[in-house]
Amino acid sequence: MxxxxxxxxxxxxxxxxxxxxxxxxxxxxxxxxxxxxxxxxxxxxxxxxxxxxxxxxxxxxxxxxxxxxxxxxxxxxxxxxxxxFELAAFELDFPSKFVRLTHPQVLGALLSLGLKRGKFGDILISSDAIQFLTCQDTADYVEQHFREAGSAPVLPKRIDLSKLRFPEEESADIQVTVSSLRLDTVISELYRLSRAKTKPLIQQEKVKVNWKITDDPSFRLEAGDMISVRGMGRCKVVEIGGTTRKGNTVLKAEKIGSQS
Incomplete structure (x- = not known):
């Protein structure tokens, strides 16, 4: 095989x-x-x-x-x-009373340092803290050069792994029927969007499948795939079931949080 x-x-x-x-x-x-x-x-x-x-x-x-x-x-x-595993954890010191930083802003600022996405773990954003993980071999560089995110001044401070706070994500089970397993068709049903709005989202690189940008509306989904639409949360394709009398496919999914 x-x-x-x-x-x-x-x-x-x-x-x-x-x-x-x-x-x-x-x-x-x-x-x-x-x-x-x-x-x-x-x-x-x-x-x-x-x-x-x-x-x-x-x-x-x-x-x-x-x-x-x-x-x-x-x-x-x-x-x-x-x-x-050589992990390093940081918490950001920034003017939180005046600035709200988002996950894309923090990630974009980290990548602008010239490091690959693989050098960073989860970015954890809660009501009163922003934390993230890096590989130990890049931690010193991040500590010395990470000074701005979303036009706000930031200062990364190392913390022990035991201080990490992973926010609880809400989830909900969804069941829809789709005419095909094309990405644009499934997103339209899961996020209750018109096809006219769905295709531009995909073509403008605002959609990820399995954590990778996917700009092909005809991309065929499979069970286990994770879909992320920027600003609209994520959905995991849990099960692709049978077909209805009209030939549509029953799809079970789990909607998770709002982070993309």
Missing amino acids: SLYEHFRRDEHPFIDQVTDWLGTVENEYRTKLTDFLDPRQQLIVTSLTGQGSSVRCAFLGGTDKAERRRALLYPDYIEPEKEL
């Missing part, structure tokens, strides 16, 4: 990368620590680990509630200690 059989074509390069990581651990008898991975990437790593090899994997992103996590690939005789 091909490694690629159950994954989309655009995921094949990442599968090749994971295969190389596994080979390094198995042949050189040492650990491999990745940057932060999104949940879809974590699923791929888990799927490819342990298939006829002695390599194991563990994930950590601050707490058990973390979405983005680093993966540690290791020989089966090693015990994966928390310190091996």
Whole structure:
């Protein structure tokens, strides 16, 4: 059975990368620590680990509630200690009485430092604090150079991982019927938008599928996919059921929070 059989074509390069990581651990008898991975990437790593090899994997992103996590690939005789994940956590000091910072503003400011998305974990925004995680090898750089977000002055201060506060996200189950599994069709039903509004959102790169911008309205969704529409929250495709008498497809989803 091909490694690629159950994954989309655009995921094949990442599968090749994971295969190389596994080979390094198995042949050189040492650990491999990745940057932060999104949940879809974590699923791929888990799927490819342990298939006829002695390599194991563990994930950590601050707490058990973390979405983005680093993966540690290791020989089966090693015990994966928390310190091996090399995480650093920060809390932002900024004029919170006068400025409200959003998730996109903080992420955009961090990426403007010239670092890849994989160097950052979850960005946690609550009513009275903004926290985020980085890899230890970039923490000093972030601490020295991160000074502005959304035109507001900011100062990152290191905190212990135990101080992280992951906000609870509200969720609701949704069931809709769709004429097809095209991205524009499904978004139209899940978010109750007209097709005329849905297609421009996708083409303007305001939609992500599995944490990647997807600008093709005809993109075909599958069970397990996470959809994010900027400013409108996220929906996870939980189950693709049977068809109705009119030939439509029953789709079950979970709407989660409002962060995109």
